[in-house]
Amino acid sequence: MSDKAFQDHWGHNDCWGCGANNPEGLHIKSFWSEENSVSEWIPLEHHKAGPDGFLNGGIIATLIDCHSVATAIADCYRQEGRGLDTEPLLWCVTATMKIDYLRPVSTSQAVILKAGIVKRDGRKIRVKCELYSGGKVCVRGDVLAIKVPPEKWYG
Numbered sequence: 325m326s327d328k329a330f331q332d333h334w335g336h337n338d339c340w341g342c343g344a345n346n347p348e349g350l351h352i353k354s355f356w357s358e359e360n361s362v363s364e365w366i367p368l369e370h371h372k373a374g375p376d377g378f379l380n381g382g383i384i385a386t387l388i389d390c391h392s393v394a395t396a397i398a399d400c401y402r403q404e405g406r407g408l409d410t411e412p413l414l415w416c417v418t419a420t421m422k423i424d425y426l427r428p429v430s431t432s433q434a435v436i437l438k439a440g441i442v443k444r445d446g447r448k449i450r451v452k453c454e455l456y457s458g459g460k461v462c463v464r465g466d467v468l469a470i471k472v473p474p475e476k477w478y479g
Contacts (some may be wrong), residue, residue: 384423
């Protein structure tokens with residue numbers, strides 16, 4: 325296992341949510357923890373929703389999306405027994421995403437994302453993700469990622 329975040333292996337990733345080399349992005353960092361993945365992210369006050377002190381729902385969806393798809397990509401490499409920065413490039417994109425907002429998320433503390441692969445079916449990888457704040461599950465996500473040929477996105 326690497327001490328380096330999944331996203332730090334993918335220099336071609338300019339994603340606003342998880343791209344390591346996007347200077348304006350959220351810079352989500354995901355790591356394996358046993359069979360699941362984890363990420364800790366610290367919101368800033370300007371990530372707020374309308375009311376002060378609460379995280380914007382779109383940013384929450386981005387966190388779930390990016391952490392889940394990064395988990396799917398890392399799982400593709402793991403299934404092939406390869407390092408995350410080896411060729412040929414493996415990549416996934418979001419096909420569908422369902423988000424259940426259970427309670428407000430504070431901007432005054434870190435959020436923890438925990439995700440796991442629940443099903444693999446050919447190019448399809450289903451990932452369940454939970455977002456925690458203050459030790460409580462605040463958001464649940466169900467993401468269907470699709471493995472795509474790299475030339476479709478980076479060719």
